[in-house]
Amino acid sequence: MTGNKKLDMILLLLNGILTLGSAGAVFYSHKVITKSPTDQQAEKDKLISGALSSLENSPLKLPKKVVNLFTDRNRLRYLEVELNLEPFFENHKPILLDAEHIISDSLIQVGSNMSYSEINSITGKILFESRLRKLINQKLNSKILKKIYFSKFIVQ
DSSP, X not given: OOSOHHHHHHHHHHHHXXXXXXXXXXXXXXXXXXXXXXXXXXXXXXXXXXXXXXXXXXXXXXXXXXXXXXXXXXXXXXXXXXEEEEESSGGGHHXXXXXXXXXXXXXXXXXXXXXXXXXTSHHHHHHXXXXXXXXXXXXXXXXXXXXXXXXXXXXX
């Protein structure tokens, strides 16, 4: 190796110590450290109760709204939607009903800033929904609205 016997012995000794140390660390991590077993029944019950609570929370249907879309041509374009709002919790429904004017204003604000070609695509609809949800939650000063479903979405 280096030609110096003492230095070669020190290097071999250090190499052996490092190899034994790393082998010991691997053995320790695989054999000595064990994860506590999960309680399968408790996890199943938690999953079922979460699914049932989300089923109990039905969307709140709002009446039809019409929004003029931004266009740089002479032709008038508009969006006709029926919104179904899903709150995070059932007790948030009265808050959403009282804030219907805020929801209408947000719908006009978001819709009028999007063009016909932008809102007429699949990604545009997803973008429209996420912007609208974010703006409504922002105007209500809390995360109340979980999801917006469109039962009618007509762009003309």
